[in-house]
Structure formats: C-alpha cells, structure tokens
Amino acid sequence: MFNTNTITRFQELETPFYYYDLDVLRRTLAACKEASSKYGFHVHYAMKANFNPKVLDMIQSFGFGADCVSGNEVKAAIEHGFGKENVVFAGVGKSDKEINLALDADIFCFNAESVQELFIINDLAKAKNKTAKIAIRINPNVDAHTHHYITTGLEENKFGINTFQLNDVAETLRKCANLQFLGIHFHIGSQITDMEVYKSLCLRINEIQDWFEDHGFAVKVLNTGGGLGVDYHHPDTNGVSEFENYFKVFHDFLKVKPGQEVHFELGRALVAQSASLISRVLYVKNGIKKNFLILDAGMTELIRPMLYQAFHLIQNLSRSEAKSQDLKYDVVGPICESTDCFQKDVDLPESFRGDLIAVRTAGAYGEVMASGYNLRDRVGSIYSE
Ligand SMILES: *Cc1c(COP(=O)(O)O)cnc(C)c1O
Numbered sequence: 001m002f003n004t005n006t007i008t009r010f011q012e013l014e015t016p017f018y019y020y021d022l023d024v025l026r027r028t029l030a031a032c033k034e035a036s037s038k039y040g041f042h043v044h045y046a047m048k049a050n051f052n053p054k055v056l057d058m059i060q061s062f063g064f065g066a067d068c069v070s071g072n073e074v075k076a077a078i079e080h081g082f083g084k085e086n087v088v089f090a091g092v093g094k095s096d097k098e099i100n101l102a103l104d105a106d107i108f109c110f111n112a113e114s115v116q117e118l119f120i121i122n123d124l125a126k127a128k129n130k131t132a133k134i135a136i137r138i139n140p141n142v143d144a145h146t147h148h149y150i151t152t153g154l155e156e157n158k159f160g161i162n163t164f165q166l167n168d169v170a171e172t173l174r175k176c177a178n179l180q181f182l183g184i185h186f187h188i189g190s191q192i193t194d195m196e197v198y199k200s201l202c203l204r205i206n207e208i209q210d211w212f213e214d215h216g217f218a219v220k221v222l223n224t225g226g227g228l229g230v231d232y233h234h235p236d237t238n239g240v241s242e243f244e245n246y247f248k249v250f251h252d253f254l255k256v257k258p259g260q261e262v263h264f265e266l267g268r269a270l271v272a273q274s275a276s277l278i279s280r281v282l283y284v285k286n287g288i289k290k291n292f293l294i295l296d297a298g299m300t301e302l303i304r305p306m307l308y309q310a311f312h313l314i315q316n317l318s319r320s321e322a323k324s325q326d327l328k329y330d331v332v333g334p335i336c337e338s339t340d341c342f343q344k345d346v347d348l349p350e351s352f353r354g355d356l357i358a359v360r361t362a363g364a365y366g367e368v369m370a371s372g373y374n375l376r377d378r379v380g381s382i383y384s385e
Pocket residue numbers: 046048049067069090091187189190191225226227228265266267268269364
C-alpha cells in the first residue's frame with residue numbers, strides 16, 4: 001500500500017487524513033463480483049461502512065446495489081447512480097420522513113424490523129397511493145461468534161423480528177393492502193470469519209422460508225445480510241476477504257427455489273482494506289512504566305478501537321527501514337478522554353516527533369464515524385490516483 005513515492009507524498013501533506021488505495025478497492029470489488037456472480041448472487045453494498053464519494057462511485061461502477069440505513073443514504077445512493085431497483089432500505093428506526101423519501105424514490109425494497117413499522121409503511125404508502133415492497137428482517141437467533149458489541153442476530157438484540165412473532169407478521173401482511181411481501185432478510189453481525197456461523201444461518205433461513213411458504217407467502221428474495229470479516233492483522237498478505245468460501249457456503253447450504261433471488265449486503269469486506277488513517281507523532285512521552293506516542297489523530301478520526309475494542313495494525317512509515325521493533329508504546333490520540341487510545345503496548349521501532357504513522361484497515365466504519373468532538377477539523381481524504 002505504501003511505496004517510497006507514496007510516503008514522500010505524505011510528507012508534504014497536513015495530517016491526519018484517510019488515504020484510499022483505489023487499486024486495493026478495485027481488486028477487492030473484482031474478487032467479490034467474480035465469486036458472487038458464479039452463483040448468480042446479488043450483492044448490495046452496505047453504504048454505512050463508507051460513503052466517501054470516490055468509493056461509492058467505484059462500487060457503483062462494478063454494478064453492486066446499495067443497502068441503506070437512512071433516508072440520506074437512500075438519496076446518496078441514487079445520486080451516485082445506483083439504480084432505484086437496486087436500493088434497499090433497512091434500519092430499526094426509520095422515520096416517517098425517511099420512509100416517505102424512499103417511497104417517492106420507488107426503491108426496490110424496505111427491510112422492515114417490527115410489526116408496528118409494517119403498519120406505518122402501509123399507511124404512508126396508502127397516502128401516496130403506492131405499494132411498498134417489503135422484506136421482513138427476522139432475528140434467526142444465530143450467534144455470530146463475534147464481539148458482543150457487533151452481534152445483531154440474537155433475540156436479546158434490538159434488531160429484527162423474533163420468530164415467535166411471525167404469526168403476527170403474517171396477519172399484518174394480509175391486512176395491509178399497500179404492502180407487497182417480497183421476502184425475508186437477516187443480518188446477524190459483523191466481522192464474522194467463522195464460516196460455520198453462515199452454515200447455521202443457512203439452515204435457519206431454510207426453516208423460516210418454509211414457514212412463510214406454508215402460510216401462503218411466496219418468498220422471492222432471500223437476503224442473508226452482510227458481516228463477512230477482514231484480516232485486521234495482515235492487511236498486506238491477506239488483503240482480500242474469503243469471498244470464494246463465503247459464497248460457496250450459501251451455495252452449498254441454502255435451499256434456493258426456482259425463481260428465487262439470493263441477496264447479500266456486504267460492507268466491511270468490500271472497503272476495509274482500501275484505506276489507512278495517516279497521522280503524525282506529535283509528542284513522545286516517557287512515563288514510569290510505559291511510553292506514549294501521542295498522535296495528531298484520535299477517536300474523532302477513527303473511533304473503532306475506542307468503541308468496539310477493535311484491533312488495527314499500527315505502522316511507523318518513517319522508520320520502515322528500522323531493523324528492530326523493540327520498543328513498546330501506548331499509541332494514543334489528542335482527545336481529552338482516557339479512552340482515546342488506539343492500542344496499548346504496540347511493538348514499534350524507536351519513534352520520534354513528526355514520524356508518519358499508519359493505522360491500517362480503516363476503510364470501513366472509519367471516516368464515516370468521524371466526529372467534531374473537541375471542535376476538531378473534519379478529517380480529510382486523499383487517494384492513490
Ligand atoms: C451494517 C449492516 C450490513 C453490513 O455489515 P458488514 O459487517 O459491514 O458487512 C449489512 N446489513 C445491515 C442490515 C446492516 O445494518
């Protein structure tokens with residue numbers, strides 16, 4: 001990701017910023033496209049992972065659809081050329097304004113997350129004399145074996161409709177003349193690397209789609225959600241997610257009926273490896289038991305380590321020639337919060353004020369979660385081309 005020219009270019013620039021390697025992005029998208037097309041699967045990009053305009057344009061150019069979780073994301077998807085027939089709108093708390101916007105845009109499908117939401121979408125669609133296409137987000141109660149902060153498919157989570165409520169759902173769908181049932185939707189969590197989890201999901205989906213068919217509802221779309229993980233420890237040697245294995249699990253275990261479409265909503269796996277957060281060391285502070293590298297970037301630029309205890313590989317780009325990485329530093333940000341720490345006890349070469357530091361695999365849930373806390377400048381972005 002960083003050759004000498006790139007690092008020389010960084011030296012001229014004000015930090016911090018996100019650096020996007022568009023070649024990495026292109027290769028990742030191509031790998032996903034190839035692996036999914038083999039089985040005729042449709043992939044919608046989960047836009048909340050990264051809505052940087054250049055990133056969106058490139059993803060759109062590969063023919064992926066868009067999975068949106070707000071009205072503004074629906075709007076952005078359409079502005080960036082994602083066809084309305086390829087836009088889905090998910091989210092546990094869609095406001096009336098957002099639902100109306102999506103109805104006006106004639107999107108492909110709403111992923112509805114509660115019985116009450118079904119009634120509201122029906123009322124709003126009726127007022128516009130429209131029919132809203134609906135997939136029901138179901139909570140399959142499958143444990144994603146990922147960090148509990150990013151697990152979404154258990155009955156204790158706020159997302160989706162639990163299976164014991166399915167009779168209510170069926171009754172509601174029969175009552176609501178302005179809803180058209182399309183299919184069922186699942187999303188059980190993020191950063192999932194254990195393929196067994198997806199096998200369990202497939203088996204649950206098979207049971208649940210049978211339930212719908214048995215109750216008189218034709219299931220046209222099976223939307224399995226997203227969640228495929230990336231390798232945060234080895235971004236250079238293992239930079240592309242296991243798309244082949246991932247789609248093969250669904251091919252092998254999902255019972256797909258004639259005419260059914262299988263949809264996926266990948267976010268992280270498509271974009272995470274394409275960006276790094278580039279920052280400079282402001283101060284090196286020697287403590288009694290440990291040394292600190294104080295960076296000019298913190299939780300206002302990349303909050304994942306602080307919010308989810310997430311790991312990101314940290315590299316000193318100015319000392320890449322150094323023979324040993326034999327010092328340990330707590331790498332911290334400048335924000336007035338003790339939690340503003342990227343990682344403790346990082347092995348690094350001896351580091352100095354002004355050194356360029358890369359925080360890797362920051363393309364997903366990075367720039368999009370930047371905040372203005374402490375009235376910081378909004379983090380910028382630069383591109384490899
Ligand atoms: C966030 C989200 C995704 C994408 O998750 P990743 O782990 O980034 O692949 C997919 N579907 C829904 C409904 C989501 O909320």
